[in-house]
Amino acid sequence: MANIKINGNDHSLDGLDPTMPLLWALRDHAGIQGVKYGCGVGQCGACTVWIDGIATRSCLLPVAALDGQTVTTIEGLATNALHPVQRAWIEHDVAQCGYCQAGQIMSAAALLEKNPSPTDDEIDSAMRGNICRCGTYVRIKSAIKTASASMVASALFYDATSTEETPV
């Protein structure tokens, strides 16, 4: 059956019930527990992961629908250093209980990877699928803006250095 890449590693989903949502395959079989169960019906976003870079609810996605795709979870978001979104989340002390935050971070990081300087409305619409029961929206928004600023700044820095270093 399905073979997928999870956080850069190949995983076989052989032997799993093909209707099992990716959420439970990750949590109970792949040992990846950062992804959370909140509602199981696509309403809360606690189970958000990236499928080929797109923020997706894993609670409704049967493993049979996945083959050859790349799954990134909160555990795989940081490559060498923490992702700017993770850093901003810590700096702004966003979390209360923290249960929703892996999903929030995956949605926010997906937004900023595509659109590094979103407007308030773009933030709202990208984040509306993620519920925070503890009500940390005020800080989530500030943290996204901080992460955005740092991603834009490092992109500029990278552009500047690469222009300098690359003879045209």
Next chain:
Amino acid sequence: MSHDNKTLNNPDRRDFLKVSLGLALTSTGGVSVMSLAAAEASGTLNAYVQINADGSITIYAPNPEVGQGVNTSLPMIVAEELDANWDEVVCEAAPIAQHYGMQFAGGSLSTPMRWDELRKVGATARTMLVQAAAQEWGVSQDALSTRSSMVLHAPTGRATHYKNLVSRASLLAVPAEGSVVLKTPDQYQLLGNRVVNASAEHIATGQPIFGIDAKTPGMVYASFVKCPAIGGVAKSANLDEIKALPGIIDAFLIEGTPGPYNFDIRESYTTQSGVAIVAKDTWSTFKARASLDVDWDLSAASKDNTRDIEAQALKALAEGKVDEEIERVGNVDDAFANAAITADATYTTDFVSHAQLEPQGVLVSAATGKVEVWTSSQTPVFITANLAKLLSVSPKEITVHQVRGGGGFGRRLSNEYVFEAALISRKVGAPVKLQWKREDDMAFDYFRAPTYYRLQGAVAQDGQLTGWKNLLAAASADGKKANYGASYRPFDFPGKVIKNVLIEQSFVPSQTPTGAWRAPISNVYAFAEQSFIAELAHATGQDHEAFLLNAIGHQGHIQEDDPASLNTTRAHAVIKAATRAAGWGRELKEGRGLGLAFFLSHAGHIAEVAEVSVEGKSITVHDVWVAADVGQVINQSGLENQLQGSVIDGLSTLAAQSISVVNGAVVESNFDKYPLLRMPQSPRVHVDVLNSGYSPTGAGEPALPPLAPAVCNAVFNACGQRIRSLPISKEGFTVV
């Protein structure tokens, strides 16, 4: 720094104790040093403070962490008095053990109940380290000072880290009670600062630190299906068919205990009847439920219908049916007879669910005589004794581990899911991870009770509020006393402030279980009281703020010896701070309104002002200004987070949250029918913390009650429509 995931994955850390000064509270409230030998022999981590060989200092938070931040704020209290370098502090969840006292999280009490105790622990450890340094250097203690985990001797410039003094300090006698001096607030270096939560990095990187993440070898997974009509008993089910499904290990009935299911968090170990499905993974249990066919005996099940409860309640209020007098002050009849203006209004609120984002779940190993529990309970302290009775084992055989919970709000005060898992584990002979579905969590909550208040007010010729009547209809399982949270408890305002007060109640039958929901009673009563005060101000042509300040009066601290009692000076200060920040009285655009409310609950004096705009029936909440006096601030960042979150929670609940019950069964099953506030609906929240110098209170609850009346008062101000029912969707309003 935090290592809180270690408690899950690596509980055995004896080597961590090798060089440590273990300080524990004794049952008499004194502080004792755990000798290293004793600590090692017991193999437990039973102390608040450990100074480790590498210079790090482990500080244990005794109370459960469910998002209120005590895993950070409680260690901060110790660290302050210890003069520990916060960058070297590791915050850990304490094990559940008798010498940690009341290990629970409720009533915003974690901070106030630990305030003296933890300061004493920190100060005692500091004193002993200073004594050790004095001995080592042969100098007087008086010439020594401490800073950032170091003892300093100014005359000679000598300095040494605490880690170098531990061995000597742990041989010293514990200083006598009273000989240890606590800091005065002006000496605080850490308290009041913004400190990032100790688990922030673990959360941001997805570490497995929650209840749902707990694992133990040999663990199997379980789902427990109860009767939709609460209290129905499973007579039989197609168990053979279920057992034949893929991944299923076992399926069986659990008899349960008969209802009504009262909210008894100390003594109860009742479980409802149902069918347990045990499998090799979570999904198999969920999937099998679709094939499950149960024959329920409904004879003892709840027959509740929310429509009937509401209709009976409103009828009782309209007819003035009184079953019990709660409070009587002065002479209300005279006050109403002599009033210039009187008003009469009825306010209602519905059942609501806690909807903490992590549905109930627990890991219990009860296969053998030794029982182990990993739980995010808000009352782990009450588990051992009840579980011992349920399983007929000695309490000594039970170990309870506290694990971070994905939200609490009062939902995790009751431990019925622990008892369910224990019964299932015992039957299957393996450790069991019980996972409630969201649908289970919503159907079998201890809900916030519905409430119905008929308020009447009398205002004298001089504009003064002189009479107050409140007849409430309370849901009651037995017709003799109100169900939890359905009634009223005497508050300082109005009882000790207004001259003539009468509070009475009438009972309406209801079997649906209710319990503590963030700021119980206050969360609904504040809506009625603070909206009605605005109604009275309006009816008498007075400015709401002026009328409110006048109604509260100037008595000062109503009960000097009770820090939780009303202090009119503190009340005035927060009201004025909130209105000042919001620009109370400023010119507003058509369709915009400002609304104010004040409430004292859980020792927190809080005022809030909301600014809204109303278009038709669509309400946009633009800004909320919160002014809070919760006494001494421990962690400014954590405190502000709680205040902001309470505002969002208050708005979320008032918008469209309602649990309805038909023939004893809950109708709403998930977030599609029970909506939580989302980011686009979320207002800006401005927080002003007034540091009044009083001893601290917890901040998880008190900022919630004023939100609903502040918003509804703003709606009235914007469009002239008075909302008297929560959620406001009942009156056709939506929050956009």
